[in-house]
Amino acid sequence: xxxxxxxxxxxxxxxxxxxxxxxxxxxxxxxxxxxxxxxxxxxxxxxxxxxxxxxxxxxxxxxxxxxxxxxxxxxxxxxxxxxxxxxxxxxxxxxxxxxx
Numbered sequence: 001x002x003x004x005x006x007x008x009x010x011x012x013x014x015x016x017x018x019x020x021x022x023x024x025x026x027x028x029x030x031x032x033x034x035x036x037x038x039x040x041x042x043x044x045x046x047x048x049x050x051x052x053x054x055x056x057x058x059x060x061x062x063x064x065x066x067x068x069x070x071x072x073x074x075x076x077x078x079x080x081x082x083x084x085x086x087x088x089x090x091x092x093x094x095x096x097x098x099x100x
Contacts, residue, residue, distance in 0.1 A: 002037070002057040003083065004029045006049050010042050023048075025079060027055060032088065034095030043077035056081035 008026035023045040029037040049055050058078045086094035 001080075002029045002059060003032075003086070004041075004043075004055050004057050006045075006051050006053045006055055006079070007040060008051060022046075025049060025051075025055075027057065027077070027079065029057065030054075032092075032094065041077050043079045044075050045079040047079055047082055049079050049082050054083040054086075055079045056083055 004027040006025045007028050010024040010026055012024065025043055025045050026040050027043050028040045031037045043055075043057055047055075056079070058080045059076060088094055
């Protein structure tokens, strides 16, 4: 699983039939210091997250498929939670606001 920030919505007029009716978000995975972790990716949203929300991502095919209840769907990322707070063991603050 990864922590990410939803940075955009994806609109597709044509998509795989298993994705019909599903909202898709552009999400930016984050490191624990709030910096970007690689490139932004598209994820199927199962929790109603919005742009700006900090989210929890299920990754790696089967985990993502089963987490968003879309078995046998061609997807790699699924938004499975909206994060309200992150408490790090060392007491360091996790930046909840988007980095500028």
